[in-house]
Amino acid sequence: MPKADFFTSLGLFVVKDFFDLELCDKIRIESRDAVNNAASVLGKDGKYEVIEEIRKIKYSQVSEETINKVNSCLIAVKPKLEEHFKLELTDCETPQFLRYTKGDFYLPHSDSCNTDNAPQSVKNRQVSAVIFLSSESEELGEEYYGGGALTFYGLIKDPLWQKYGFSLNGEAGLLIAFRCEIWHEVEPIIFGERYTIVSWFF
Template sequence: MIDLYEIDGFLDDAARAEIVAELDRIGGAPATVLSADPGGRVQPAVRKTTRLAVSPETRARVRDTLMRRAAEIGAHFGVELRECEDPQFLRYETGDFFVPHQDGNTPMVYDDSRFRRVSAVIFLSHRAEQDAPGTYGGGSLVFHGPSTGPPVQVAAEGRPGSLVTFRAETTHEVTPVTHGVRYTIATWFR
């Protein structure tokens, strides 16, 4: 079983549109993956997306909104959540992806990610099969079931403004974006 907790309307349309407008205007740098290097390492064969440099006000507003729901999210997973990492504002363009991975809370990896309990993704963009302005295709957030038993894959619908949370040790991926731009915000509760 894949344990997901989704909150529709986590961001209202006005807040979501304001963030997307900011993301459309700003630049960023290739997103990193965790490594022994401070700040992580760029590995485009593993993770190809852009981490955007939002204003401190936007970052704080999103983080505060996440923390207001931390007790509710923690209760679902049966853990106490005390903080969340700085949110990552991400732009996935055509061809961008993130291979199957885990975000942390795994005993095999002894780095700072071991303190992550719950991963969180806020969806900002509209998904559409046909290419149209303001939409994207592909780019599914797909969860992979336990390593024992028959293979299980579940894709999160990811409606604009929704929050999808899951245990940090859950294997998941972002499939390649086929058209448009996919904006999301990712963070990790500890």
């Protein structure tokens, strides 16, 4: 499975150790112990709804203090994202804290939508950001999970490669950012729990 540096060569933005392991542990434990609710997707009518055949994940209601800390870290990296993607960005959406348990997944999708009934906030999205709080591994342990690969499609423009998926080896502390129109999925979790933070810059 490709390491994070491989995705840099394909135009994605990668920062290893964006969060240190101590912070990852702290937020992961808070997410685990917080109230967890089923995450929704944008339906055909432009409204958010829970459709577990498409997205089976929980989001954690962490403290405002944690939300604000993560938001500050994301805003601090905005100038580098602007330089990397040659974009002018204004802000980012409130971070979401996601918890995947055994069997959870998210089918292939993009994070932007330009249909008439889509919320303006979704239309405005330009860059997606994912921060890993746990690591993909074959080992068993509280900080590890198996399966659950973040897989990207269409990274190579050659038609022969358009449907080929490149799966990222998730590492605690890693930030990866990509244009919102890129198709991607989270493959089913085999064991353990996968914790990530996601946000979208506009």
